[in-house]
Amino acid sequence: MIKKNLPAIICVTLLLLFAKFSYSQNKIVVFQSDFGVKDGAVSAMKGVAMGVSTDLKLYDLTHEIPAYNIWEAAYRLEQTVRYWPKGTVFVSVVDPGVGTQRKSVVLKTKTGHYIVTPDNGTLTLIAESLGITEIREIDEAVNRRKDSQKSYTFHGRDVYAFTGARLAAGVITFEQVGPALPNHVVSLPYQTAVLKGKTLKGNIAILDVQYGNVWTNITDSLTNQLKPKYGDVFHITIYHNNKQVYTGDAPFCQTFGAVAKGKPLAYLNSLLQFSLALNQGDFAKVYHIGSGSGWSITVTLPKK
Numbered sequence: 001m002i003k004k005n006l007p008a009i010i011c012v013t014l015l016l017l018f019a020k021f022s023y024s025q026n027k028i029v030v031f032q033s034d035f036g037v038k039d040g041a042v043s044a045m046k047g048v049a050m051g052v053s054t055d056l057k058l059y060d061l062t063h064e065i066p067a068y069n070i071w072e073a074a075y076r077l078e079q080t081v082r083y084w085p086k087g088t089v090f091v092s093v094v095d096p097g098v099g100t101q102r103k104s105v106v107l108k109t110k111t112g113h114y115i116v117t118p119d120n121g122t123l124t125l126i127a128e129s130l131g132i133t134e135i136r137e138i139d140e141a142v143n144r145r146k147d148s149q150k151s152y153t154f155h156g157r158d159v160y161a162f163t164g165a166r167l168a169a170g171v172i173t174f175e176q177v178g179p180a181l182p183n184h185v186v187s188l189p190y191q192t193a194v195l196k197g198k199t200l201k202g203n204i205a206i207l208d209v210q211y212g213n214v215w216t217n218i219t220d221s222l223t224n225q226l227k228p229k230y231g232d233v234f235h236i237t238i239y240h241n242n243k244q245v246y247t248g249d250a251p252f253c254q255t256f257g258a259v260a261k262g263k264p265l266a267y268l269n270s271l272l273q274f275s276l277a278l279n280q281g282d283f284a285k286v287y288h289i290g291s292g293s294g295w296s297i298t299v300t301l302p303k304k
Helices: 006-024 041-052 070-083 124-130 155-168 220-224 283-287
Strands: 028-033 057-062 089-093 104-109 114-118 132-137 194-196 199-208 213-219 233-240 243-251 264-268 273-278 295-300
Touching: 028 041, 028 070, 028 155, 041 057, 041 155, 057 070, 070 089, 070 114, 070 124, 070 199, 089 155, 104 124, 104 155, 114 155, 199 273, 213 220, 213 283, 213 295, 220 273, 243 283, 273 283
Parallel strands: 028 057, 028 089, 089 114, 243 264
Antiparallel strands: 104 114, 104 132, 194 199, 199 213, 199 295, 213 273, 233 243, 233 295, 264 273
16 A cells, blocks of 8 residues: 555655745745945845855845944835745845954844844844844754955845855755854834824834935734824824934825925835924925934824
């Protein structure tokens, strides 16, 4: 009976093995860095990846993260990762501490994505939103580009791109990345989104860099607890490192054109998060607003 069913047993076994390892073998690698594209750094990382396997599919998230801005690296991962297929490997290199004692890791999210990065705060938001299945420290004795030991300042090329490519190509399993670590990451402090009484509090997570709109981490579900209607006017206060830098009012609108050119409005952005803008203007530039872990906002809806 066993011999008769052997082909089926082998087929099922292979399918189970494929299911186990398929997340790390979809051959997609997405790169992020603060390198810019004026020199050959990004190309060098991609060259290392292609040296692992020419079957890989390489894409860019962005290479325009402001220099050393770990918070923005964390946000761009949070903004993007969930929209890629399970098994995609992200290589994120914003690493002002390159060559120091910060750990080089691969985090596997509960959604089946992999993030290859220094554990320096880059994983703050993605660990919270997508969860941690497991974290492994990269074993550089195995997962490091050959003959690169004398290079101390380009781990993006020599360690992260190399390890990410090996994982995506199925050359190594996740377990072969290196030893498992406790399931927590270095986290940057910031104001989480909360509703206290009639006041929303949150963080200015990022600026819409093209238009100067101010994006917060306050979700639509929290905003809706205030039961606003379009046209209702919110009172806004913005702080930088707990120092007030702006206060003003803005109507709640569905579209930018609901107010006159140059006038402020509050709206839900494409991620359904509370945001501020000037119609055909630059809110951040006009009012000197920035973003990051030190920027916070309060929002109230005064009684009509």
